[in-house]
Every structure is written in structure tokens, then in C-alpha cells.
Amino acid sequence: MRLRALLDTDALGLKLLGGEDELDRSVRGVMTTDLRDPSRYLSGGELVLSGLAWRRDAADSEPFVRILVQAGVAALAAGEAELGSVPEDLVVACARHRLPLFAVHESVAFATITEHVVRQVSGERAGDLAAVVDRHRRMMTSGPAGGGPDVVLDLLGSDLDLRAWVLSPTGRPVAGPKDAGPALPAEVCGKLAAEHLAATRAGRRAPHRVPLGGTTYSLFPVRGSGHPPATGAAGRAPQAAGPGRDVRETVLSDWLLVVEADAGDWAEERLDLLYGVTQLIAVERDRRDAARTVRRRLAQEVLELVQTGAAPAEIAARLRVAAPVLLPGLGAAPHWQVVVARVEWEDDEAETGPVAQTLLEEILVDPLATGPEHSDRIAVAHTGGEAVALVPLPAVSTEHDGSEAGVLADALLESVREPLSAGLDGDGRVTLGVSAAVHSAEGLRGALEEARHARRVAAARAGRVCAAGHQELASHVLLLPFVPDDVRRAFTARLLDPLRDYDRRHRAELIPTLEAFLDSDGSWTRCATRLHLHVNTLRYRVGRIEQLTGRDLSRLEDKLDFFLALRMS
Structure with a gap:
């Protein structure tokens, strides 16, 4: 801002005592000081506010003003509260060095002047930056140089x-x-x-x-x-989102x-x-x-070939065409994984495929990846309300220790569950399914069906954001998505509600004990060690579970029923 603008605001209580010809100077900031030598804290362009506590007699004004001028300040504003008026010796010194001088009325706080100047200076800088932003926008719109x-x-x-x-x-x-x-x-x-x-x-x-x-x-x-x-x-x-938009x-x-x-x-x-x-x-x-348009189109073409039962040789030929786009710089033919996603809203018949497509592209970006964006190697198509991703894996599908490489359902879920649950806000769901890696076009159809079924397993679970991987498609889990909801709820309530009620009343932890017992394959010693319990305490708890449910945990059939009830709860 300009010094001249300070006189246009009556609320600042400023009176010009000298320097009329210098009012076009720019003010970059404000500093309040009563030091005899404040030069170490000045960088130039400041409006200096002073209560004149540094002045002991008339001889002090000249050196003080000289220090301010040498530091390149814009002006001095002297408060009248301490001395009743601005001393004449200070007026003379400022006139000699052509330093604009303002008197500040005793009713005006220095903080009021500081706040006004900072606000104005910030606004001016914002206006300058807005012009830069506008130029940058035009550069980005017109070409890649932004x-x-x-x-x-x-x-x-x-x-x-x-x-x-x-x-x-x-x-x-x-x-x-x-x-x-x-x-x-x-x-x-x-x-x-x-x-x-x-x-x-x-x-x-x-x-x-x-x-x-x-x-x-x-x-x-x-x-x-x-x-x-x-x-x-x-x-x-x-x-x-705009009129008529959801x-x-x-x-x-x-x-x-x-x-x-x-x-x-x-x-x-x-x-x-x-x-x-x-x-x-x-x-x-x-x-x-x-x-992403080209990658999406390639994925759509491959998906249509897989879904229509095209010959593996035709699918392989299309993948060879896609490889330079999906695998820039990697060269070798990869293994592939398929990831399926669906976004669903309650009481909404609209197609959600495009939404799921954009979201799946985002979910599959590795936040730790460096160099080219990881999504440059992911092709996502959509059909109906479902998004399907082809994820190339340049490495083998398993490490030497047998651990799984590539996309893992649990990792996907962990990275997105909290924010997406907030966006779904009680009336939406996102479900994800992940296939195992396949090393040829012949395996893509099976991988697609595997990912879709894993997604159905995820959809059978409670929660706004759920995911399942191929590792979870054991024989007993395959049946769960196809059991009607009311049957699942009744089965689960019949077995587990007595235990939940007992835990609620007595804090007995029967449900965690049951889970640990089944995970330990019925081994009393391993389960007691896992729960940090004495074996006799564990036997008492298991006995209470059997008494409340009428089941026998030494029988395979009852163990399986409990296992399924816990998985469906």
C-alpha cells in the first residue's frame, strides 16, 4: 500500500507532520519499537510505530531518525500518549532526512494501525498473486508449459x-x-x-x-x-453440486x-x-x-473380449497392443491382477459405473510410488454399475517366502476406509474384490470371475467400505454371499446373541474367547497362551459358551457353525 492511503482512514487517527512529497512510498509492513537502535530488526519498507520511550532529550532524535533512514523504512509514526505531542526536534530531524512523519492520536492503539496495514498489504499481495495465478491458468490451458x-x-x-x-x-x-x-x-x-x-x-x-x-x-x-x-x-x-445435480x-x-x-x-x-x-x-x-482416456479404452476392449468368451490368442494380441501404454519402460510381459469395485447408493437407480471407475483409479494409485504416477500402469473400464481394473505386475506374483505380491485387499481397505466411509455418509457402500495374479491371457476370465466373487463376499459383510481377496474364497466362504440376509441374521443371532448378552452383563469376553479357540484349532494350550489365561480359566469359559448355546465345541459340526456365525456377524 502507499503512505498516502494511511491518511484516507480517519479511524487510524494519523496526522501528517512532514514529508508531503514522499507519500507515494510503498509500505511493506509494520514494526513497533522503542529501541534506540532497532536496525537489526528492520529490512526496509516498514512503517515504524514508536511511543518515543527511547527519547531522553532533544539530542536523541537525530541519531534515531538517521538509523531509520539508513534501514530504508517508509515512514515514522510517533505516538502522542507519552509526551502529549510530537517533539519539534523529531519533526526537524525527519524533515532534514526527508522521512515522512505522522502523529498518532493517544486514543488510537498501535495494534489498530498494525492490523489495518497488514490487512491492506496482504490484500495487495493477494491481488498481485491472483494475476500470476491467472497467467499460469492460461499457460496450462493453452499448452504443457504451466x-x-x-x-x-x-x-x-x-x-x-x-x-x-x-x-x-x-x-x-x-x-x-x-x-x-x-x-x-x-x-x-x-x-x-x-x-x-x-x-x-x-x-x-x-x-x-x-x-x-x-x-x-x-x-x-x-x-x-x-x-x-x-x-x-x-x-x-x-x-x-449445482441445480438438479446430486x-x-x-x-x-x-x-x-x-x-x-x-x-x-x-x-x-x-x-x-x-x-x-x-x-x-x-x-x-x-x-x-x-x-487416461486411452488406457480406459484399452481396458474396455480387453474386458469385452474376456466377457464374450473370445479366444485367448485374441485377448493376448490385444494385451500386446496395450503393453506399451500400460507398461511404459518395463518391457517384459507381466502377470495380471483383476480388481473389481462397485459403488452403491440406497434408493438410487442411477448408473454408478463411471463413479466407480474414477474411484478405483484413485484407490489403486500407490501412495509410496515415485517417478511416473502409478495409475499410468492401470487400466480401468466400467460396465453397468461395476468398475474393472487390469493391474499389470512386472514382477512374479509371489515372493520366495510365499508371501503375496501385487494388490492386496487388506491394504486397499486400510488406505481408504476412513475417508470413504465419511463420504458415503450412511447411505452408500463401496465394495472391492481382488483376484490372484495370472500370467497369461487364458487366466484373465477366471481372474475376472474370481474378483467378482470376492467382491460379492465383501458385499456380504457389514460396513460401508469392504474388500475381499482371492485368499478368502475358501469353500465355506463361497456359500455365504448366496444365503439370504434374513437367514444369515437369524442363524447368527441364534448362536451368538446369548454370548453377547452374557458379555454385556458380566464382561466375560466369551466372544473373543470363542474366536481365539477356533483360530487355535481347539488347542487348549495354544489358546490359553494366546489369551494369557490359565488353562482352567479357558475351560471354564468354553464350558459357559457350551452351556449358553447348547453346543459342543468338541464336535466338528458345532465348530463349523460357530465359525460361520462369526464370519457373518
Whole structure:
């Protein structure tokens, strides 16, 4: 801001005592001091506020003013509260060194002046940065030279001292500033994504402010052009998905901009700037979506061949065509895994395949991967309400110790359960199924059916976000998804409700004991060791289980019934 603007605000109580010809100087900040020599704390361009406690006699004014001028300050504002008026010797010294001098009325606090100047300076810097953001947007729109959202996040840090990150709906970091301190911890990212999805489903107006670990974060939604909202005042996007649009169409796919600051009392200019940044990031989101078009089409072609029973040789030929796109730089023919996902909403007949497709592409991105984005090696198609991913594995499907490599259902579930559950908000479900790895086109049809059946096993479980892998398709589990819900509930209640009621009244832990006993294959010693119990205590608990249920845990049939009831509960 200019010095001249300080005189336009009556509430500041400033009176110009000298330096009329210097009022076009720029003010970069404010410093309050009563030190005789404050030079070590000055960097130039400040409005210096002083109560004159440094002045003992008239001889002190000249050296004080000389120090300020040498430091390059913009002006001096002297308070009248201490001496009743600004001493003439100070007026003369400032005139000699051409330093603008203001008198501050005793009724005005220095904090009032500081707050006003900082707010104005921040607004000016935000306006300058907004122009930079606009230029960057045009560069990204017209060609590949923009540099991505990281550049704008760096500008937010350097010009407005704002640390900011872009997160996916599952909490995966998409972009962040360089050299801005430690990255956001994964746990924080997941919680912020969950808060964003929950606020979006609840229809709360952005930015969403989230206190977390002593820090307040402000969350701004990033919406791509595939689902553009109308703009509100000052170009700001409204918070709803738009007239006639259902927020569930995009809630599981929108990115979010996280700013490490409380935007609750921000000026309109700064809020508008941040919404401009979200529009710029949306351009990058659209660019990445466009880059996936070829991979999606290849996956769709392969899926259609597999589903229609095409010859393995024809499928293999199509995979060879797809390999340069799906496996850039890897060369060798991979093994393949199939992952199936479905998004379902209660009382909703709309097709959810495209939503599941976008979400599955996001879920399968490895958050620890470096170099080219991991999703560049994933092709996701959709058919009806189902998304199907072909995941190439350049390595063998099992390690030397027999452990499973590639995509694991439990790992997928762990990374996305918390945020997605918040976005589903009680009326939606996401279910995932993962096949074993296959090493040829002949195995893809079986892998697809295996992944689909694993997803049905996941759907038979309780919870908003569920996943199952091929390891869980044992013979007894294969039957569970096809048992009617009311039959499953009745069977489970008949066996387990007496134990739950007893645990609730006596805190006897009969259910955990039953689970451990079955997991230990009925071994008293192993089970007692696992539960840190004496064997006699374990025998008492098992006896109580048998008494309450009328079953005998030495009989294979009763063990199997309990096992199935626990799996279905």
C-alpha cells in the first residue's frame, strides 16, 4: 500500500507532520519499537510505530531518525500518549532526512494501525498473486508449459506465507509446495479427506475449517470441468453440486485444496484468490483425466473380449497392443491382477459405473510410488454399475517366502476406509474384490470371475467400505454371499446373541474367547497362551459358551457353525 492511503482512514487517527512529497512510498509492513537502535530488526519498507520511550532529550532524535533512514523504512509514526505531542526536534530531524512523519492520536492503539496495514498489504499481495495465478491458468490451458499445481502452491508459500497441499478424496497427496518443511503425515491427510467428504455430504459451505493436532486447516473443494458448478459472487463457486445435480455424483472423486490456516476471518480478496487456485488445479485434474482416456479404452476392449468368451490368442494380441501404454519402460510381459469395485447408493437407480471407475483409479494409485504416477500402469473400464481394473505386475506374483505380491485387499481397505466411509455418509457402500495374479491371457476370465466373487463376499459383510481377496474364497466362504440376509441374521443371532448378552452383563469376553479357540484349532494350550489365561480359566469359559448355546465345541459340526456365525456377524 502507499503512505498516502494511511491518511484516507480517519479511524487510524494519523496526522501528517512532514514529508508531503514522499507519500507515494510503498509500505511493506509494520514494526513497533522503542529501541534506540532497532536496525537489526528492520529490512526496509516498514512503517515504524514508536511511543518515543527511547527519547531522553532533544539530542536523541537525530541519531534515531538517521538509523531509520539508513534501514530504508517508509515512514515514522510517533505516538502522542507519552509526551502529549510530537517533539519539534523529531519533526526537524525527519524533515532534514526527508522521512515522512505522522502523529498518532493517544486514543488510537498501535495494534489498530498494525492490523489495518497488514490487512491492506496482504490484500495487495493477494491481488498481485491472483494475476500470476491467472497467467499460469492460461499457460496450462493453452499448452504443457504451466508446470502443474506445485508452482502455484509454491507461490502461495512465498507470497502469502501459506502452506498448501492438494489431496485426493482418499487423502493421497497429489501436489504440494517444494521446500516447505515436512510433508503432511498420512494420518493427517486421511483425516482431512474424511472431514472434507463429510462436510460435502452434509452440504456445509466451504471452506471447511478443521482443527487437528493444534493446527487449523481450511479445506477448499476442487471440481473439474466434467461437473462444473455455476459461479457465485466474485467468481466464487457455490458449495452445492449445482441445480438438479446430486452431490453423490462427484463426492468420491473431487480433489481438495488444504491450506494450513484458519480462513474464517479472511478478507474477500484472499478467499477469491484461493478459489481461483482451485480452478487452476481443476485444469490439471482435467488434464490427467484426459490422459487416461486411452488406457480406459484399452481396458474396455480387453474386458469385452474376456466377457464374450473370445479366444485367448485374441485377448493376448490385444494385451500386446496395450503393453506399451500400460507398461511404459518395463518391457517384459507381466502377470495380471483383476480388481473389481462397485459403488452403491440406497434408493438410487442411477448408473454408478463411471463413479466407480474414477474411484478405483484413485484407490489403486500407490501412495509410496515415485517417478511416473502409478495409475499410468492401470487400466480401468466400467460396465453397468461395476468398475474393472487390469493391474499389470512386472514382477512374479509371489515372493520366495510365499508371501503375496501385487494388490492386496487388506491394504486397499486400510488406505481408504476412513475417508470413504465419511463420504458415503450412511447411505452408500463401496465394495472391492481382488483376484490372484495370472500370467497369461487364458487366466484373465477366471481372474475376472474370481474378483467378482470376492467382491460379492465383501458385499456380504457389514460396513460401508469392504474388500475381499482371492485368499478368502475358501469353500465355506463361497456359500455365504448366496444365503439370504434374513437367514444369515437369524442363524447368527441364534448362536451368538446369548454370548453377547452374557458379555454385556458380566464382561466375560466369551466372544473373543470363542474366536481365539477356533483360530487355535481347539488347542487348549495354544489358546490359553494366546489369551494369557490359565488353562482352567479357558475351560471354564468354553464350558459357559457350551452351556449358553447348547453346543459342543468338541464336535466338528458345532465348530463349523460357530465359525460361520462369526464370519457373518
